[in-house]
Amino acid sequence: DAGVIQSPRHEVTEMGQEVTLRCKPISGHDYLFWYRQTMMRGLELLIYFNNNVPIDDSGMPEDRFSAKMPNASFSTLKIQPSEPRDSAVYFCASSWSGSNQPQHFGDGTRLSIL
Amino acid sequence: EDQVTQSPEALRLQEGESSSLNCSYTVSGLRGLFWYRQDPGKGPEFLFTLYSAGEEKEKERLKATLTKKESFLHITAPKPEDSATYLCAVDTSGTYKYIFGTGTRLKVLA
Numbered sequence: 001d002a003g004v005i006q007s008p009r010h011e012v013t014e015m016g017q018e019v020t021l022r023c024k025p026i027s028g029h030d031y032l033f034w035y036r037q038t039m040m041r042g043l044e045l046l047i048y049f050n051n052n053v054p055i056d057d058s059g060m061p062e063d064r065f066s067a068k069m070p071n072a073s074f075s076t077l078k079i080q081p082s083e084p085r086d087s088a089v090y091f092c093a094s095s096w097s098g099s100n101q102p103q104h105f106g107d108g109t110r111l112s113i114l
Numbered sequence: 115e116d117q118v119t120q121s122p123e124a125l126r127l128q129e130g131e132s133s134s135l136n137c138s139y140t141v142s143g144l145r146g147l148f149w150y151r152q153d154p155g156k157g158p159e160f161l162f163t164l165y166s167a168g169e170e171k172e173k174e175r176l177k178a179t180l181t182k183k184e185s186f187l188h189i190t191a192p193k194p195e196d197s198a199t200y201l202c203a204v205d206t207s208g209t210y211k212y213i214f215g216t217g218t219r220l221k222v223l224a
Contacts, residue, residue: 031210033210042214042216042217043201043203043214044214045211048211055209056209056211095210100146100205102148102160102163103210105150105157105158107155108156
């Protein structure tokens with residue numbers, strides 16, 4: 001089975017530009033998570049969805065960040081406008097529902113905002 | 115406040131030199147503890163889930179154990195390919211909101 005697929009793998013853009021990160025979860029998984037990883041703060045949960053519905057977005061740092069899941073096989077995380085402090089690796093993960101099903105991660109998008 | 119702490123931050127071992135990594139947690143209620151391995155440029159790869167104190171899980175050279183306050187990842191006779199960052203995470207409420215530790219960077223020298 002294919003794992004979680006993220007694109008692009010790397011993104012370099014200038015401050016103020018809009019950035020869109022994409023994620024295809026594992027087929028059949030009904031939970032989807034967006035994380036950000038930095039050296040200083042480690043892995044932080046930004047938002048998660050259940051059956052395409054956002055459940056908790058308390059980790060989204062600012063209104064510049066938004067996430068959507070239009071269907072079960074696709075999600076986007078958008079930053080507009082981007083700032084240098086948004087530079088990080090962004091991961092998408094998915095899981096089955098049910099008690100303590102592990103989350104499975106994609107290989108991330110390394111984002112650099114100049 | 116729920117907190118997960120991993121130690122040491124970094125560990126260098128000679129091939130074959132067994133050791134343990136620690137994940138201590140202060141949480142209101144543990145629903146599950148997860149161990150992941152992360153290689154450079156990759157996402158975390160799931161290793162184990164532990165649910166209750168006294169539980170143990172094994173996979174090749176790795177064994178994870180759980181007490182009421184901490185978890186250990188024991189690495190027996192490690193090989194260079196075991197070099198990676200090992201992350202632990204806890205789920206405190208069953209809501210799938212993991213709290214991750216900052217990881218232990220393991221380097222195994224041939």
